[in-house]
Amino acid sequence: MRILPLFLAGLLSLPPFDPRLLAQTAPLEQLQKPSAEAVEIPFQEYRLKNGLRVVLSEDHAAPTYSLCVTYNVGSRDERPGRTGFAHLFEHMMFQGSRNVGKGEHSILILNNGGSANGTTNVDRTNYFETLPANQLELGLFLESDRMRSLNVNRQNLDNQRHTVQEERRQNYDNRPYGKTYEAVLDTAYDNFAYKHSTIGSMEDLNRATVEDAADFFKRYYAPNNGVLSLVGDFKTDEALALIKKYFENIPAQPPPPAVDMTEPEQKGERRRTLEDAFAQTPHIDIVYKIPPGNTPDWYALDVLGDVLAAGASSRLYKKLIKEKELAVSVSAGPHERRGPSLFQISISARTVDGVPEIEKIVYEELERLASEPVAEWELEKVRMQSQRQQIESLYSTRTRASLLGQYAVYYNDPRLINTVLSKIAQIANDDLQRVGRAYLKETNRTVVITAPKAKSTPVSK
Amino acid sequence: MAASFPWASMKAFGQEGATPLSKVERKNKAPVSKTVLQVKIPKPVETKLKNGLAVLIVEDHRFPAVQAELRLRGAGALFEPPGSPGLAGATAEMLREGTKTRTSEQIAEELDRLGATSWAASGFGSPDVVLGASGLSANFDAWFALLKDILLHPAFPAHELARKKQRLKVQLRQQRSSSGFLAEERFSRAVFGSHPAAVVSPTAEAVEALTPEALAAWHRERYSPRNSILAIAGDVRPAELIPKLEQFLGDWRTAEVKETLPPNPAPASARKIYLVDRPDSVQTTVILGDIAIDRRSEDYIPMVVLNHLLGGGSASRLFLNLREEKGYTYGVYSSFSALEYPGPWRAGGNMRTEVTEGALKEFFYEIRRVREEKVTDGPLEETKRSVVASFALSLERPARVLSFALTRKIYHLPDDYWDTYPAKIVAVSADDVQRVARKYLNPETLQLVAVGDGRKIKPMLAKYGAVEVYDSAGAAVSAPPL
Numbered sequence: 049m050r051i052l053p054l055f056l057a058g059l060l061s062l063p064p065f066d067p068r069l070l071a072q073t074a075p076l077e078q079l080q081k082p083s084a085e086a087v088e089i090p091f092q093e094y095r096l097k098n099g100l101r102v103v104l105s106e107d108h109a110a111p112t113y114s115l116c117v118t119y120n121v122g123s124r125d126e127r128p129g130r131t132g133f134a135h136l137f138e139h140m141m142f143q144g145s146r147n148v149g150k151g152e153h154s155i156l157i158l159n160n161g162g163s164a165n166g167t168t169n170v171d172r173t174n175y176f177e178t179l180p181a182n183q184l185e186l187g188l189f190l191e192s193d194r195m196r197s198l199n200v201n202r203q204n205l206d207n208q209r210h211t212v213q214e215e216r217r218q219n220y221d222n223r224p225y226g227k228t229y230e231a232v233l234d235t236a237y238d239n240f241a242y243k244h245s246t247i248g249s250m251e252d253l254n255r256a257t258v259e260d261a262a263d264f265f266k267r268y269y270a271p272n273n274g275v276l277s278l279v280g281d282f283k284t285d286e287a288l289a290l291i292k293k294y295f296e297n298i299p300a301q302p303p304p305p306a307v308d309m310t311e312p313e314q315k316g317e318r319r320r321t322l323e324d325a326f327a328q329t330p331h332i333d334i335v336y337k338i339p340p341g342n343t344p345d346w347y348a349l350d351v352l353g354d355v356l357a358a359g360a361s362s363r364l365y366k367k368l369i370k371e372k373e374l375a376v377s378v379s380a381g382p383h384e385r386r387g388p389s390l391f392q393i394s395i396s397a398r399t400v401d402g403v404p405e406i407e408k409i410v411y412e413e414l415e416r417l418a419s420e421p422v423a424e425w426e427l428e429k430v431r432m433q434s435q436r437q438q439i440e441s442l443y444s445t446r447t448r449a450s451l452l453g454q455y456a457v458y459y460n461d462p463r464l465i466n467t468v469l470s471k472i473a474q475i476a477n478d479d480l481q482r483v484g485r486a487y488l489k490e491t492n493r494t495v496v497i498t499a500p501k502a503k504s505t506p507v508s509k
Numbered sequence: 510m511a512a513s514f515p516w517a518s519m520k521a522f523g524q525e526g527a528t529p530l531s532k533v534e535r536k537n538k539a540p541v542s543k544t545v546l547q548v549k550i551p552k553p554v555e556t557k558l559k560n561g562l563a564v565l566i567v568e569d570h571r572f573p574a575v576q577a578e579l580r581l582r583g584a585g586a587l588f589e590p591p592g593s594p595g596l597a598g599a600t601a602e603m604l605r606e607g608t609k610t611r612t613s614e615q616i617a618e619e620l621d622r623l624g625a626t627s628w629a630a631s632g633f634g635s636p637d638v639v640l641g642a643s644g645l646s647a648n649f650d651a652w653f654a655l656l657k658d659i660l661l662h663p664a665f666p667a668h669e670l671a672r673k674k675q676r677l678k679v680q681l682r683q684q685r686s687s688s689g690f691l692a693e694e695r696f697s698r699a700v701f702g703s704h705p706a707a708v709v710s711p712t713a714e715a716v717e718a719l720t721p722e723a724l725a726a727w728h729r730e731r732y733s734p735r736n737s738i739l740a741i742a743g744d745v746r747p748a749e750l751i752p753k754l755e756q757f758l759g760d761w762r763t764a765e766v767k768e769t770l771p772p773n774p775a776p777a778s779a780r781k782i783y784l785v786d787r788p789d790s791v792q793t794t795v796i797l798g799d800i801a802i803d804r805r806s807e808d809y810i811p812m813v814v815l816n817h818l819l820g821g822g823s824a825s826r827l828f829l830n831l832r833e834e835k836g837y838t839y840g841v842y843s844s845f846s847a848l849e850y851p852g853p854w855r856a857g858g859n860m861r862t863e864v865t866e867g868a869l870k871e872f873f874y875e876i877r878r879v880r881e882e883k884v885t886d887g888p889l890e891e892t893k894r895s896v897v898a899s900f901a902l903s904l905e906r907p908a909r910v911l912s913f914a915l916t917r918k919i920y921h922l923p924d925d926y927w928d929t930y931p932a933k934i935v936a937v938s939a940d941d942v943q944r945v946a947r948k949y950l951n952p953e954t955l956q957l958v959a960v961g962d963g964r965k966i967k968p969m970l971a972k973y974g975a976v977e978v979y980d981s982a983g984a985a986v987s988a989p990p991l
Contacts, residue, residue, distance in 0.1 A: 149534030161898020210836030360617035432624030
């Protein structure tokens, strides 16, 4: 449905929560209503006394459950000189807490048949585990113990700094096009919040101190700054009782400071070319600044991206790959972000010589989208494919738990799991032309071309 | 070698005299249910169509979607004639580029509009072509009919094949930029030798030589219902579906596809070290291992336990040692492939260039340790518990349930194979683990591939034996790097 699901986003942050307003646990809403869409995920919401938001979705289809804790912190919250910190900190969350030894978290999960991990993006950090249904208490205990009492010490920090630096080498520095995305962000954005990558720079990772980590934990990893979502084979009242037992006496903290996400209007095209020592063929990224996720314009751009490049019947696929044979792959669509987002078109080209013509064709197609209605079958196709993709992802309790947590943190609206398809279905031709004209224009464009570096002589020759 | 363990909580299991290397620490305070959740993998409905096609169906009405997978036995890359690497894969990928009555564009448009997707491929070394599809159940009849057209009446249009060849040749170039591909290529050649599974990629010459006639012949001679299995999972009712499948696929003619497997690959008799020089690398991609077992081997179950203990995940010995203790890598894992013929056990990962030597030392250390020291009860029980309990998680996806049934059918395993699988895992003893470790993981004869900055890592590799050097084009380099 969208390119780069790794870089998710949105507009509204959770309003600062005052724990005094909800002195007792109370269901915020109970959603069972059928919808026009094929799939309805039922869930219930609660808020604990300390502000922890809880979303429970009971489902007895398989004897498993997934637990996800989503914290309202991402690389957007980092400051200059400390890039990569939110993600480095995510690694620290597996290094032990008061009642869990270093590394014991993963061992307990795996040895009981489960799987676990955490991910950090620009707008949020989450932690999740999937376990057999009879280990419900284990998952809740592990998540609560590290929220309450993480061990932050120099030895763990240094060790994880090395691991993260290897992660950076593996995913950025030692692979073709690994540095392209950082160049795209750095060129397109003006505001520091989204201008830097989540992995951060080697230098900044080296600078991170134990004090940084301790402050970060206290500020962001508070119950009132997170959402616990639980999906799967449990009884809601029993699960809620256990959640209260393990989480409710973790103290709330003052809400973290809001981040300035304002991005000045772009006045002209920006271009950058990088040489890549590993790349064998050129790569073109064309991006436009667009509104945050979960806005009408964002959904229209999502549909527009699919019309351009989803599947072999899409316009750019047919033109660039089949008809002109200038490219071998193409993708297009918006990143989902809580703040100013990007619409990205990525093309793997056959030759450097073909790059100007590829660009010309892309701009012609964008112009066509802004000036002519798309065919009804193209809209129908996007709706059907979105539906299929959503259904296929929802088999997994982990996906459901992650989406509920993310929609709660991003937009204060976990119901989006059930309404997002109708928002896509409502997009009409007028919307596509409107957003095409408003955002996909030359002055709002950033072009980054990654070219193979002229061959150096290998040392072995 | 001193006995030492990455399980810092060894004392919890009464381990004597061990100096824990790792900082991993266990407090044993978490509430763990002692029962291992017993799950029963549902059995799919099994039938055979009149033309001989085996059908497996898993009914699951949670969501209005269906996944289908057709495994065409004997049509895979394993049986490609020498000099034609990529023929099976290209035939599969060209299925949806045109039929007798539909153009490539029409197929793409129809599939997309129906909310369906399809793909077809044959992995190198695989005896099968797999044609997969998924879509909304409301439109099942329409997209399955389209799939039938793709499967039975492909036209292999010359102009589409010409385009496909162009794209393939670019992809051949692109894959050489990945250290993972270069390592895979060299490792497969090292362990498979003259066995066809040594091939992991087409060549530009073989791609150039592809013709519509060659693809059509491969399709005509090898795509047969008699050898094949159709697996369907999701929102379907077998009683309605089976007659429909008869109707859809009844006119699929049967061809005699008899394939004899090539002689089995054998484990190496001497350790060999391969360096693929990739200038500008900041990490070394390492793979080491050797030919182990096939899927029907009686050692399969103990190998599952051994591999899980050694490198099967983030609680394994290799991961805890090289990542969690030493910080050498973002991740290190081991795995083994076991098909109709023996495949390799292997371990590997990406290590920063400077610690390549240290990482190699730890790989060898962990392999020697699992051979020389019997695994103690605590870690063994935990490993087995992990394997058995993770079974429950596979029930979330109907397609996963189906894959168990497929495995049973393809390798002719007993009907109750998955029912008794947990008990078989539980029955594995420390002696079993040590026995298979000694049999299949031999540090003196394993094949070691390292892709990285040749100038820096060659001296480190040379400590383990004579180093053969290759460039990133795959060619042997006569003069070794300085």
